[in-house]
Amino acid sequence: MYRSLFSRDLFAELARLQSEMGQPIDDTPAIRGIGGMGRSGYPALNVTDTPTSIEIVAFAPGLDPAKIDVQIDRGVLTIDGERQNDQPAPSAKTSWHVAERFHGRFRRVVSVPDDIDRQAVTASYRDGLLHLSLPRRESAQPRRVAVQ
Amino acid sequence: MNTMTPVDKGATAPNPARAEAALLPLVDVIEDADGIVLIADLPGVAKEQLSLRVLDDQLHIEGDLALPLPAGAQGSRNEVRRSHYRRAFTLSKELDANQVSAELAHGVLRVRIPKAAHAQPRRITVQLS
Numbered sequence: 326m327y328r329s330l331f332s333r334d335l336f337a338e339l340a341r342l343q344s345e346m347g348q349p350i351d352d353t354p355a356i357r358g359i360g361g362m363g364r365s366g367y368p369a370l371n372v373t374d375t376p377t378s379i380e381i382v383a384f385a386p387g388l389d390p391a392k393i394d395v396q397i398d399r400g401v402l403t404i405d406g407e408r409q410n411d412q413p414a415p416s417a418k419t420s421w422h423v424a425e426r427f428h429g430r431f432r433r434v435v436s437v438p439d440d441i442d443r444q445a446v447t448a449s450y451r452d453g454l455l456h457l458s459l460p461r462r463e464s465a466q467p468r469r470v471a472v473q
Numbered sequence: 474m475n476t477m478t479p480v481d482k483g484a485t486a487p488n489p490a491r492a493e494a495a496l497l498p499l500v501d502v503i504e505d506a507d508g509i510v511l512i513a514d515l516p517g518v519a520k521e522q523l524s525l526r527v528l529d530d531q532l533h534i535e536g537d538l539a540l541p542l543p544a545g546a547q548g549s550r551n552e553v554r555r556s557h558y559r560r561a562f563t564l565s566k567e568l569d570a571n572q573v574s575a576e577l578a579h580g581v582l583r584v585r586i587p588k589a590a591h592a593q594p595r596r597i598t599v600q601l602s
Contacts, residue, residue, distance in 0.1 A: 368516075369552040369553050370550075370552055371540070371549065371550070371551040371552060371553055372549060372550045372551070373546045373548075373549040373551075374546065374547045374548045374549065375546055375547060376547065380546075382540060384516040384517065384552075384553055384580075385516060385580075386514045386515065386516040386579055386580030386581045387514065387578075387579050387580065387581040388579065411512065411581065411583075412501055412503060412510075412512065413503055413505065413510055416505070418505045418506040419503055419504065419505045420503070420504050420505075421501070421502070421503055421504075422477055422478075422502040422503070422504060422509075423479065423500055423501060423502040424501050424502075425499040425500055425501065426499045426500065426501050426512065426514055427499075450579075452516065452517055452518060452519050452539075452579065452580045453514070453515070453516035453517060453518075453579045453580015453581065454516055454517045454540075454580065
């Protein structure tokens, strides 16, 4: 009959969306607002897997680090926050020629593997980049077994 | 009043070696009675990696992005795939390119260009004879 609006496996659906977002839809070099980069939203994310950790870089310029909320729950990492409007206060004399930059509330969600050591996650903010380092648990890391 | 116009990307790369595709930083351009404020998002660009130049009535913004990437990366899903920003704007004659001031904080560049004195609005008092 009708397909359910909601996927039965929410996380599989998330993973599908995420891998779609990772595809080079168009290799446009621009960081754009709605329409281009807006496909992924603010902040843009680079996610890298290494044997020992997951490294996430969020391109989040102009934030107050104290107001960035990062949470990990059941394999889902959420970055929440609000970007204040830093434009000059409008008056009768001001006019906007270009208005591309984002401001307002944002939220981005990334699914992360189960072997993340949640206690050891670190976050730093520098030059408008939010860098999250999610180490894998010791037991989950590949280990070379010495042959006697 | 069109005092500052974005130039098509890549059309006027001042340095031919840098002619490859670059990230186009998002900007706001706001004009008030005294001049123009340009705000550009340049996440990942440190002060030392930013180049701001006025060349032939054009304002060129360029910057290199330092990505804190670990060694031994196995796979990645990257929404930002380049490490160089570039964008240029044409300045109108009424802006005073010698008075450009700029500051960079948390990956946000704020450039202020005042209008030349002769282009500032002037109220003319009407004398009653």
